Amino acid sequence: MDTLYWTLIIILFVIAFIGLVYPIIPSVLFVAGGFILYGIFFSFEPFNWLFWVIQGLFVLLLFGADYISNLIGVKKFGGSKAGIWGSTIGLLVGPFVIPVFGIIIGPFLGAFIAELAVHKKEWKEAAKIGFGSVIGFISSVVTKGIIQAVMIVYFIFVVL
Template sequence: MDILHITILTLSLMIMFGGLAGIVLPIIPSTPLIWVGVLIYAVCDGFKSISWSLVLIFGVLTILSVILDYFGGVIGAKKYGATKWGLIGSVIGGIAGFFMGGIIGLVFGPFFGAVLFELIFGKDFRSSLKSGIGTLVGFLGGAIAKLVIGVIIIGIFIWKVF
């Protein structure tokens, strides 16, 4: 490996691990950043270690992780019996929570939004709370799925390169 190859590999790994940090830090686009790191290395390497098909598979996994991340809370809330008002509340709560409290707000904003909207629009406290818990479960499930997908992509990348 020459110095250029080592530099590109180092840069790609830094981008990928930065993306992995994005699973916890919502400002960083996690798995899309991991995929960009793979793509940069693959292009610079002439697709010798990482093939086009593997880049495409990683792209599909990236899209899946983004979908799970964005809709995880909504899916969880729906599974736990949320109405359309609870779903709307969870989205509004997530947006408000992000701007008001960073990562803590991003996690608990959808919960409070779902509970609040369910209460406002006629559900009893117990059912409203259940909808909020569903939002949390879905959010955490999406985050775990994103983490697993990110680790798998990085693991396969390292295995193929070395």
């Protein structure tokens, strides 16, 4: 039975990493779900208050990394709040409209269209901002991936 339990926990962690690329999947909930499944299947005893505080800080770091990466990516390339919002909407809608490539094209088009429509930017400048949103998204995925990996390694350290 232990193998089945660990398989389920690992599946939740894998889904969390998939959620880095498909933001509609709430990654942090799947990481936390893995922790909770471990507690249900085995024991909550290894999870003292320090464990939950540290994991809670990592969760805050995850949310902050997501927002800041997108903000820096768009702002560094001359974008505005409209570009940030457009990028975020494109990130959420893109994978559904254009499967596979929508995850990259969505944020680009979202920021591009928002800057054209709201601030009447030239198409070259809007394209540059769209590119910045893609850079922000990619840096966000990398940063959040590292944070999630650290969360899981700490979990494994605590339970083994």
